[in-house]
Amino acid sequence: MAGAVPRIGDGRVVIGDVAAAAGVSVTTVSHVLSGKRPVGAPTRARVENAIEMLGYQPNPSARSMRTQRTESVAIVIPDITNPFFPLLAAGVQDVLHPEGYLISISDADLPSRSLDDVLRQVLNRRPDGILMASYGSTGHELNRIIASNTHLVRLSGAPEDELGDIVSSDDTAGVAGVVGHLAERGYRRIAFINGEQSTAPARLRAEGYRRGLREAGRRFDPALVRAESFTRAGGVAGARRLLELRPDALVCGNDLIAVGAMDVIRGAGLTVPHDIAVTGYDDIEAAALLSPALTTVHNPAREIGRACARMLLDRITGVHTGPAREEVLSTRLTVRDSS
Missing domain, CATH: 1.10.260.40 (lambda repressor-like DNA-binding domains)
Structure with a gap:
């Protein structure tokens, strides 16, 4: 009744x-x-x-049996302490949570676990899709994901139909733009502290540095370049070496590197930007809170996360079954007091 x-x-x-x-x-x-x-x-x-x-x-288990989906997506990142990646994850949430998906995040940069271990644990839970933001991933790990019939979206690398879709920002143009900005301000000895050379973002940002110098009519000096890590400690190590060469500007591969570089500059009794200008990349929230506030390249982390989620959802639901797609989002220069 x-x-x-x-x-x-x-x-x-x-x-x-x-x-x-x-x-x-x-x-x-x-x-x-x-x-x-x-x-x-x-x-x-x-x-x-x-x-x-x-x-x-x-009952999600019953629904999964009907649809042959777990309604879950995993994000594999290289450093959970980097504020860029929580923003990326928030963008993924914006798209997938309303669709009922559970999102998990795994840090691939733990000393106790290899990326292989992380992937084994992730794949054992049979996610419908993986966002691979770990820049150190190799063909071996990516092929392992594909072989498991899990949909894959990457944040770096070259487009390949066998290895899923790609979403990225224009790293090369972003760094070239900040080098051009410094050159226009009259800085002559523009040094560069980059992240790990083995990663795609570092390679693209290094290319942007060289392009920016070339477009400004400046000579590239390899002595003014340090490849460290995309961390505050990387900025400290790079700045200690480069300050000996007396640059008047430091372009940093991300904002965390810039924070470490500014620590070293203050410790040497110098001021930013009077003695040396500093720029970053990503435009994390802390960039505007530093003293002086950091000139940086706005890298649209949340928008990147949303684009990745839309691509994964298209694959999971069968909306797109064709060749691999690539979406490149624009960056923009945010000029503040540090330059």
């Missing part, structure tokens, strides 16, 4: 309880939940009222 309320105190509410309370079939409740079949407005209202009254929560 419609409106009959089942006894629910002894266990979890199931879809049959909702059907009984609404006076409809289990199939009708399923159609209301999925939205894939039309259900008349009065019937839908009865089902929705029963769901609310009973506090019914769909």
